[in-house]
Amino acid sequence: MTNVEEILWNYIDGNCDPEQQKAISSLIARDEVYRIKYQELLKLNGEFSAMELDEPPMAFTYNVMEAVRAEEAKKPLIATINKRIILGITAFFVVTILSLLVYIFANISWPAGEISTRMNTGLQMPDLKNLLNRPVIEGFLFFDLVLALFLFDNYLHKKTHPKHV
Amino acid sequence: MVQSKLSDIELIEQTLTGNQSAYTDLVRRHQRFVFTLALRFAKRREDAEEIAQDCFIKAYRSLASFQGQSKFTTWLYSIVYTTAMTFLRKKRLDTDSIDDENTFIQIENQAGAYDVNNAENKSRSFYLNQAIGQLLPDDAAIITLFYKGEQSLEEIGRAMGLEANTVKVKLFRARQRLKEKLERNLKHEVKELI
Numbered sequence: 272m273t274n275v276e277e278i279l280w281n282y283i284d285g286n287c288d289p290e291q292q293k294a295i296s297s298l299i300a301r302d303e304v305y306r307i308k309y310q311e312l313l314k315l316n317g318e319f320s321a322m323e324l325d326e327p328p329m330a331f332t333y334n335v336m337e338a339v340r341a342e343e344a345k346k347p348l349i350a351t352i353n354k355r356i357i358l359g360i361t362a363f364f365v366v367t368i369l370s371l372l373v374y375i376f377a378n379i380s381w382p383a384g385e386i387s388t389r390m391n392t393g394l395q396m397p398d399l400k401n402l403l404n405r406p407v408i409e410g411f412l413f414f415d416l417v418l419a420l421f422l423f424d425n426y427l428h429k430k431t432h433p434k435h436v
Numbered sequence: 437m438v439q440s441k442l443s444d445i446e447l448i449e450q451t452l453t454g455n456q457s458a459y460t461d462l463v464r465r466h467q468r469f470v471f472t473l474a475l476r477f478a479k480r481r482e483d484a485e486e487i488a489q490d491c492f493i494k495a496y497r498s499l500a501s502f503q504g505q506s507k508f509t510t511w512l513y514s515i516v517y518t519t520a521m522t523f524l525r526k527k528r529l530d531t532d533s534i535d536d537e538n539t540f541i542q543i544e545n546q547a548g549a550y551d552v553n554n555a556e557n558k559s560r561s562f563y564l565n566q567a568i569g570q571l572l573p574d575d576a577a578i579i580t581l582f583y584k585g586e587q588s589l590e591e592i593g594r595a596m597g598l599e600a601n602t603v604k605v606k607l608f609r610a611r612q613r614l615k616e617k618l619e620r621n622l623k624h625e626v627k628e629l630i
Binding site for chain 1: 456459460463464467468469471472475481484485488489492493496497560561564565568579583584589604608611612614615618
């Protein structure tokens, strides 16, 4: 009997090749044992297909999304900051350092003559005092302050206005 | 509740760009099935809710690793399966054995007691749900995945870490057991009425 059921379930599931399908179809038509069993399994198959899914509690979606939001909030700040901002800050410092180096090397007056391994005391360094005067330092600090406030505002904005509805 | 018309893949793409409402739609779309599947393993609604919630959080965490080579549902159900198995393993520390069918006889008897008090609510689908609840978790999950999860034998195999042929054999046995339990419950009911 088990064998009959196995054959018929395969037939119902559509797991037979066309030849087998044809053979089983004629078997069902000819043999009453197969026909009765087939009707029984077909009915069961219909009932299994019509079974209802369980409904989760009303607050399920809300609870999941709350957990997801908590998960997001746990992420380190570096991951939530836009990568462009990080790249911008990096670029600013790289450009500043490079400009400073170019300026320094351009203003060095190299002594002519043979290269000595001894330290040349006659090397003339540019006067950096003119560069690092009070307005420049104040401007630099002001820029840092604005940048810090901008990042902090961005962080608070993300925290208080998440993207979900 | 209005369901999103976007496909699963489109909702995933939107979620990955930071749109959490897209993930809300994804959860709404699949929560009934995930919850039902979790219930097949856990049997208690509270535990099933915990498993289902855990699954959606895990899925959110690893959404970026979803390659799209299989259906999203197959990927999601594999998470449900592993989460549920971990849950049952933890539970096994407190109970004797989850594979022991005797464990479920208690549930069966409880369901029987419930029957007598709610005779008017009984229908064929009620008995079917009751019979599924009496099956072993693997049997109940395979039947649910096959009939309600729109999963092929290969996809069920991928979700459960089994070969498609093994799934076919397991599905056949699960259907037989379900049929037996359904018949037994119905006979019991007829006796009650007489």
